[in-house]
Amino acid sequence: MIVDPALLAMRARATFASDHRVAALVRPGSVTQVQACMRIAASQRIPVYPVSSGRNWGYGSSLPASDGNAIIDLSRMNAILEINPRLAYATIEPGVTQRQLMQALQDITPALWLDATGSSPDCSIIGNTVERGFGHTPYGDHFGHACALQVVLPDGRLVETGFGQFPGAAATPVYRWGVGPAIDGLFTQSNLGIVTRMTVWLMPEPAYFQAFFLRARESALEPMVDALRTLRLEGSLRSSIHLVNAFKVISSDGRFPWGLADGTGRLPEEATRQLIARWGCQAWNGSGALYGSRAQVAASRRRVLELLRPVATELRFLDDRTIGIAGRLRTPYKWFTGVDLAQAMALVKPVYELMKGIPTSRMLASTYWRKREIPDEFDPDRDRCGLIWVNAVAPADPVQVRRMVTIVETVFRKHPFEPAMSMTLRTERAVDNIISITYDRDRDGEDERAMACHDELLSALMDEGFYPYRLGVQSMALAAQRRDPSARELIDRLKHALDPHGTLAPGRYAG
Ligand SMILES: Cc1cc2nc3c(=O)[nH]c(=O)nc-3n(C[C@H](O)[C@H](O)[C@H](O)COP(=O)(O)OP(=O)(O)OC[C@H]3O[C@@H](n4cnc5c(N)ncnc54)[C@H](O)[C@@H]3O)c2cc1C
The missing domain is CATH 3.30.465.10 (Uridine Diphospho-n-acetylenolpyruvylglucosamine Reductase; domain 3)
Incomplete structure (x- = not known):
């Protein structure tokens, strides 16, 4: 068991402020040891909080949902x-x-x-x-x-x-x-x-894989949601499709243009325009992929072209061959077109690979958007990156999705952060909007301002019926209050039956 205050303080760090302290850290190496930990915790009434790797950034990292818990870190059990x-x-x-x-x-x-x-x-x-x-x-x-x-x-x-x-x-x-x-x-x-x-x-692994990337104007959101839902429902698209707004694209490499900052804390309009031009993005930027035999992919691609070409300003398909060619053409491409293909590829390649299930640490650069320096090795907790996620699920219906987006934009107008949104058609019928509040924890007052934005945004979304698919420790209390009393009572009864002293992860989704 580790009780060194310095190590415990490191485990109580997150990408936002919290006053929850960590009382101890245990690292069991087997199921029997986890069982022993739980027996001791129950008999001694010690609250404990499990984490597997504790990288739940934006939702609390390894921070327990209440004060004074011992963390049970399961990372040694890695067989x-x-x-x-x-x-x-x-x-x-x-x-x-x-x-x-x-x-x-x-x-x-x-x-x-x-x-x-x-x-x-x-x-x-x-x-x-x-x-x-x-x-x-x-x-x-x-x-x-x-x-x-x-x-x-x-x-x-x-x-x-x-x-x-x-x-x-x-x-x-x-x-x-x-x-x-x-x-x-x-x-x-x-x-x-x-x-x-x-x-x-x-x-x-499918016999053939082809990814597509699209760009579309603001007004194309509604027809795009209709087209994507149709493609998902009929089975032409089998994976999640992502639509990210321009703020999400321009903040992805973590370089806020501090030279153009105007003191309001917001990204000035002129700087936004310049970054949008540099990244070559549009109001909505989409990615998805086709998986199957060559014939299956060709048939799906025809449907994607038929439905998405009329609504997108740009629609491109990439496969392993074209990605390879783009890698080799970086320098000549810039000579002829002036467009920095290397920068575009730095963003596209990790997304392309993720659609093939290859993990990357590249996306973590976005957590450094408001930091003045980006290290070689990312650790958002150590580097005091501010990140709070708020997410909300809507039916894949154009009117509902537009309402959800409008709520986000309206709330952010009152707060000095960019409304970076990443919407995913998670299923054939539902869209999940993952909104990031990204800031610098080293700037005075920023933790409080970011949490105020979180509270207002989450409440506004829930008021309109858009509830989160998942909660961070910062959101548990706000969302729990809304649960219907009969469902709350059932969950409380289950909790009491299994954990009469409430020692396991108190406050995590339930009491
Ligand atoms: C740039 C960026 C991109 C991200 N992209 C994604 C994404 O594409 N998809 C996504 O889902 N998330 C994403 N995240 C959020 C998050 O980082 C991941 O969800 C991550 O996998 C969660 O951390 P972890 O795996 O270390 O889980 P942990 O922190 O170990 O666990 C998460 C929570 O689950 C509970 N738990 C953990 N293990 C157990 C267990 N064995 N038994 C019971 N309860 C347990 C704990 O209470 C813990 O708080 C992203 C974050 C960032 C910063």
């Missing part, structure tokens, strides 16, 4: 227990990172792809999945592609979910429901157990 090439799954422990599983797949069975998030390659796969996070391939719904959880309950007992509850059940890693009540959902976005093992399904 890949099985990779099954034929049935395309891996069974892993919580410390297994995106980088680690990708490397293992490349060594053992390169024809299987991981689905990666845009966060660091060193993030835990289980940490993200229990938050119901998402990635960028057709397997992007992480919890939707996971099963067979092993869970330590708050009293130290062990349970398995799905068919794992039945001794010798042959289909445990391949069939999520088992038979009888499905209980695995209880252990995501909750404080009812610690997940110590999970099976994640892997995507077979």
